[in-house]
Structures are given as C-alpha cells and as structure tokens.
Amino acid sequence: DVKVTQSSRYLVKRTGEKVFLECVQDMDHENMFWYRQDPGLGLRLIYFSYDVKMKEKGDIPEGYSVSREKKERFSLILESASTNQTSMYLCASSLSSGTYFGAGTRLSVL
Amino acid sequence: ELKVEQNPLFLSMQEGKNYTIYCNYSTTSDRLYWYRQDPGKSLESLFVLLSNGAVKQEGRLMASLDTKARLSTLHITAAVHDLSATYFCAVEETSGSRLTFGEGTQLTVNP
Numbered sequence: 001d002v003k004v005t006q007s008s009r010y011l012v013k014r015t016g017e018k019v020f021l022e023c024v025q026d027m028d029h030e031n032m033f034w035y036r037q038d039p040g041l042g043l044r045l046i047y048f049s050y051d052v053k054m055k056e057k058g059d060i061p062e063g064y065s066v067s068r069e070k071k072e073r074f075s076l077i078l079e080s081a082s083t084n085q086t087s088m089y090l091c092a093s094s095l096s097s098g099t100y101f102g103a104g105t106r107l108s109v110l
Numbered sequence: 111e112l113k114v115e116q117n118p119l120f121l122s123m124q125e126g127k128n129y130t131i132y133c134n135y136s137t138t139s140d141r142l143y144w145y146r147q148d149p150g151k152s153l154e155s156l157f158v159l160l161s162n163g164a165v166k167q168e169g170r171l172m173a174s175l176d177t178k179a180r181l182s183t184l185h186i187t188a189a190v191h192d193l194s195a196t197y198f199c200a201v202e203e204t205s206g207s208r209l210t211f212g213e214g215t216q217l218t219v220n221p
Contacts, residue, residue: 031206043198043211050206058208090152094206099143104152 006102019078023091032074033092081109112137116212131215133182133199141202142182144173146195189219
C-alpha cells in the first residue's frame with residue numbers, strides 16, 4: 001500500500017524560528033512535491049524534486065528552501081518563520097502510477 | 111500556462127438527488143485526478159483518468175474524461191450525507207509532473 005508520511009500533523013512555532021517539515025515515502029518514487037493550502041487560494045506548489053539532490057522552484061518558493069539528500073525523504077525548511085506562513089502543508093510523491101499525498105501538517109506561526 | 115476550472119464551487123443538495131461537478135482544463139494533459147478532502151484533512155485519491163473516454167465508478171461516484179473537450183465530470187448518484195466534502199480535480203501535464211488544481215467544489219448533502 002502506498003505511503004507518504006509527514007512527520008507532524010500539527011506544529012506551533014514562533015516568528016523567526018527555523019522550521020523543518022519532513023516527508024518520507026516508501027514507494028521508491030523519484031518525484032516529490034510540497035504544496036501549501038490556504039482558504040480562498042487553493043493548493044499552491046512551493047518546491048518539487050525529480051531526483052536526489054535536485055530541486056526546482058514552484059509557484060511560491062519565497063521564504064522556503066528544501067532538501068533531498070535521500071530518495072525517500074523530502075524536507076521543507078522555513079528559514080525564518082513568519083505569520084503569513086501559517087498554513088496547511090501537503091507533501092506528495094508521484095510516479096507513473098499516480099500522485100499520492102501525505103496526511104498534511106497544519107503549521108501555526110505565532 | 112495550464113488552467114483548471116471547476117464548477118460549481120459550492121453545491122448544496124438533498125439526499126437521494128443526482129448532480130454533476132465539471133472540470134475544464136486549458137491544455138493537453140497526461141492524467142486527470144479527482145480527490146476528496148474532508149475538513150482539516152489531506153487529499154484522498156478517488157479516481158485517476160488516463161485516456162479519452164475513460165470512465166471509472168466507485169460507489170455513488172462516477173468520473174469520466176473527454177480529452178478532446180478537455181473536460182472531466184464527477185457524477186454523484188443518489189447522494190448521501192457521507193459524501194459531504196470538498197472535491198478537487200487536478201491535471202498532470204506529463205506523467206509524474208506537478209499537479210495543477212481546480213478551485214475545489216464544496217459539496218453539502220442535506221438529510
């Protein structure tokens with residue numbers, strides 16, 4: 001069975017903190033993605049990766065970075081969290097069989 | 111730039127009724143997905159449609175794809191309250207690439 005695991009369901013952080021959101025997939029997928037979802041704005045792509053150590057900017061990369069040191073793990077990093085990064089973050093991985101989402105991380109930045 | 115439009119965005123219906131959600135997209139694509147999202151939860155995959163004329167059914171939901179018209183439909187038959195959720199269509203331009211999402215259709219089924 002397909003599995004995309006996000007390390008935290010809920011996170012509360014303070015402004016200025018460095019935040020790591022972790023995502024692991026067990027399907028040997030090459031492609032991984034980070035989206036954020038906000039009411040009225042839908043789902044927007046932050047970053048994606050088609051291979052280890054490879055990354056590409058999505059539509060809203062500002063304020064974020066990513067790391068893909070191993071094929072199964074794709075990390076989203078908020079270098080200095082701000083209140084406008086309060087959101088639901090969704091990790092996904094894909095291959096020819098389809099795109100699968102993790103359970104999501106609801107991040108609140110205070 | 112690929113654009114995906116869903117309509118309606120809000121749908122309130124009575125139990126037992128039928129209705130259709132529409133998803134239009136602007137360029138050729140490799141795959142089209144339908145997802146369900148419950149409040150506060152992630153996206154649950156419902157259907158993946160690959161080719162023109164594809165039709166898939168699961169319970170009271172049936173999805174179809176017309177690649178020539180760049181249109182997919184999600185048909186709800188004899189709605190029940192448990193179907194209340196937000197439904198998204200998403201288009202994948204090439205296999206394994208990013209998804210472009212529609213705005214979502216918030217469905218409420220009233221007893």
